[in-house]
Amino acid sequence: MTSTAEPRAAIILAAGQGTRMKSPLPKVLHPVGGRAMLDHAIDAAEALGCERVVVVVGAHSPEVRAHVARRLGEDCIAVQDPPLGTGHAVRAAESALADFRGQVVITYGDVPLLRAADIEPVFAASEGVRVIGFEARDPGAYGRLILKGDDLEAITEAKEASPEILAISACNSGVMAAPVGLLFELLAEVRNDNAKGEYYLTDVVELARRRGEPTRAVFAGEDAVMGVNAQAELAQAEALFQKVRREDFLATGVTMPAPETVHFSWDTEVGAGTTVEPYVVFGPGARIAPGARIRSFSHIEGARVAGGAEVGPYARLRPGADLGEGAKVGNFVEVKNVAMGKGAKANHLAYLGDGEVGAKANIGAGTIFCNYDGFFKHRTTVGEGAFVGSNSSLVAPVSIGAGAMVGSGSVVTRDVEPGDLALARGQQTAKAGWAARFMETMRAKKAGQKGKAG
Template identity: 80%
Template sequence: MTSHSAPRAAIILAAGQGTRMKSPLPKVLHPVGRRAMLDHAIDAAQALGCDPIIVVVGEHSPQVRAHVVARLGEAAIAVQDPPQGTGHAVRCAQAALAGFEGQVVVTYGDVPLLKAADIEPVFASADGVTVIGFEARDPGAYGRLVMEGDTLAAITEAKEASPEVLALTACNSGVMAAPAALLFDLLGEVRNDNAKGEYYLTDVVALARQRGAPTRAVFAAEDSVMGVNAQAELAQAEALFQSVQRDAFLAAGVTMSAPDTVHFAWDTQVGPGTVIEPYVVFGPGAVIAANARIRSFSHIEGATVASGAEVGPYARLRPGAALGEDVKVGNFVEVKNVAMAKGSKANHLAYLGDGTVGAAANIGAGTIFCNYDGVFKHRTTVEDGAFVGSNSALVAPVTIGAGAMVGSGSVITRDVPPGDLALARAPQTTKPGWATRFMATMRAKKAEKSR
């Protein structure tokens, strides 16, 4: 969290309907890096030390309101109904900030790549209005920032700009900061005598200049301030997010031979010296220690992997999976809520759900922890050095003792004491000549039918 002296508050605008997304999920709840865009905005505000944080929502989106309440509480909600522009949206947060004396920054719930470090410079001036601008590759319809030295002289909409102003590449991101009292005082003077009949936040700049209050702009990278309004832009934001993550992990000593094929979540942790092969996907909550190996086509979420462990290829680690040092989880193995101790192995075609696997234990191919009885989940314990033969079903709750063995093809329903061998399968019966006689009979019947 940023250290600062003056109080800070944030207003996050999240009341837009997002109709261009064409999705039943509200726009600001669409994920980037496996995290809702709105949560990225809240994360940035919290990292800046903003308190309170007010999120402006619309009556049309109870999902957004519920999301904010679950994270920040009911006091963080301000409602804009009906929507009447960005200036009106900010004014809707005024009551929630009653009594607040400090600086307020206005950000957006659909700008997921904007970080605290990008926003921090807006707080350098404590007595005026500061906006975040960016140098646009293609200014197009963006509002232009007209600068006079270090002073922001005006924000001019493209449709109202002269050819000289249209030639400018400094554009407005929409993010703005000002002392609370000044901001709401200026917003009280904003009028809606425009084509849309809306109250625009950008009008605050001209009103501040009329009063002689300082107006300035600070600049961030264009990619950092990109807004998301359609599915194509969401995909672009995801690509930018992943690019930043990949570069950071490569710089930190993580080996990736094909980084463009590896996808990270917002909170993925990977230690130096770890090798990540192509086509690996990390969901939220993945923590990979140094010097591990994640092989191709594996999916890891809510799991921890210790140094020296090897995962995959084609493995799935679900929440609660905890792999100790030198553990091996191989192809088509799924692990959920199971702690695997040092040196244990499940190399092929297994499902391990709810339990523990002791040090140096071996789980044979095709083994299943039968953890669910249709109502409750139960735990399976495989103790140190135990050996579970292939194609076994361990029906929980059950314990395989230290150094015990389970014969291949067994269905184990009772505990196996340490050092014992458990067999739970019918004795093999061999009938001499039966297969030959059977096939001869069947072929004769087939020949008869074909006549």
């Protein structure tokens, strides 16, 4: 968290309807990097050292309100009802900041790539109004910044701009900072005498200049201030997020032969010296220690992998999976809420759910931890150095002792003591010549049917 001399607060605007998303999920709750866009905005505000964070929500989105309440509390919510523009939305937060003295920054819940480092420059000056701008590759409908050096003389909307102003590539991101008292004094003067009948936040710049207050612009990269309003833009934001994450991991010593195929979450941790093969997906909560190997087509979420461990190919680690040093989870193995000790192995075609596998234990192909009885989950414990034969079902709650063995094809319902062998299957019998006689009879029968058909 940034240390600041003057108190900071953030107002995050998240009251938009988001109709262009064409989704039942409110726009700001759509994820980028496995995290809601709104949470990215809150993260940035907290990283700036904001002691107050107020999120402005719409009356139409109870899901957004509930999301903010869970994370920040009800006292951090302001409601804009009805929606009458960005200036009106900011004023909705005024009562929540009535006792606050300091600097306030206005950001947006649908700008997921904006980080604290991008916003920090607006706090370099503590007077007047400061705006974050960007140089647009295609300025299009963005508001243009009319600048004289670092001084911001005006913000002109594209639909009101002359051809000369439309040629300007410096554009308004919408992010603004000002002393809290000045901000709300200026907003009180904003009028809605425009085509939409809305109160625009950008009018604050002109009102500040009339008062003789400083108005300045600082700049961030265009990608950082990208807003998301439709599914195509959400996909674009995700692609930009992934690009940055891949570059970060490569720079820290993670080996990725095909980084463009690897998908990371916002909180993924991968240590230096780890190899991540193509087509790996990291869901939220993945922690990979240095020197691990994640093979192709694996999915890891809410799991920890120690150094020297190997996952995949085609493996799935679900929340609570914890692989110790040198452990191996191979192809088509699913692990959920199971700790695997140092050197433990489940090389192929197994489901391990709710339990523990001791160091150097071996889980054979086709083994299942039968952890659910239809109502409750139960645990399976496999001791250190134990060997579970292929195609075995361990019906929890059950314990396989250290150094014990389970014969292939067993259904184990009772604990196995250390060093014991458990066999839980029907005894094999043989009927001499039965198969040959059966096949001869069936071939004759089939031949007769063909003759009748002819």
